[in-house]
Amino acid sequence: MRITTKGQVTIPADIRERLGLLPNTEVSFETDGDTVTIRKAGGKNRRGQRIVEHLRGRAATRLTTDEIMALTRGE
Template sequence: MTTKGQVTIPRAIREKLGIVPSTEVDFVEENGRVYLVKKAGPATRKHTFSKLRGVATVNMTTDEIMALTRGDG
């Protein structure tokens, strides 16, 4: 634990629980023990973006979009 009260969650636990940056967790005290609990709420970032798949309505080719992003067009 840091002086600011921050803790590091081991990689194996993060992977098992699906904890990624921006995931909210709670610490629950029960009978003298403390448990880390992943908060229910918005899904992970991957799921959030998958909901948007196919939503764009721009009538441009990939090459045209890439040219715009690169400043070529």
Template sequence: MLITSKGQITIPKEFREALGMLPHTDVEFERIGDELRIRKAKESVRGKKLLEAMSGKSTVSMSTDEIMRLTRGE
């Protein structure tokens, strides 16, 4: 396995699947001597980032019930 010029590596699919590492999973690195360990972050910010990006973006002044009725075709 090679490190790219940007310092990136590919985690093999079998390891990602075994650990439940989906795209955009937050990870942590730990250096122990001459080894580098990677693990899923204890606290994920994946959902938080999405909510922050979407917060305050709505331009529609409809209630949730009105939006649900429209979505359901009622």
């Protein structure tokens, strides 16, 4: 395995599949001497969870599902 000029390395497909490392999965790196460990980022630091928490309670109007669907359909 070689590191590209951009600092990228390919994680083999079998490892990605076994660990559930899908595209856009956030990971963290830990170092111990000359050893690097990559881990799936866990806890509340996940991007999707942060986005939902940021948006929660921000809706200014109370629309029903039917009203929202009518707006998205241009009715």
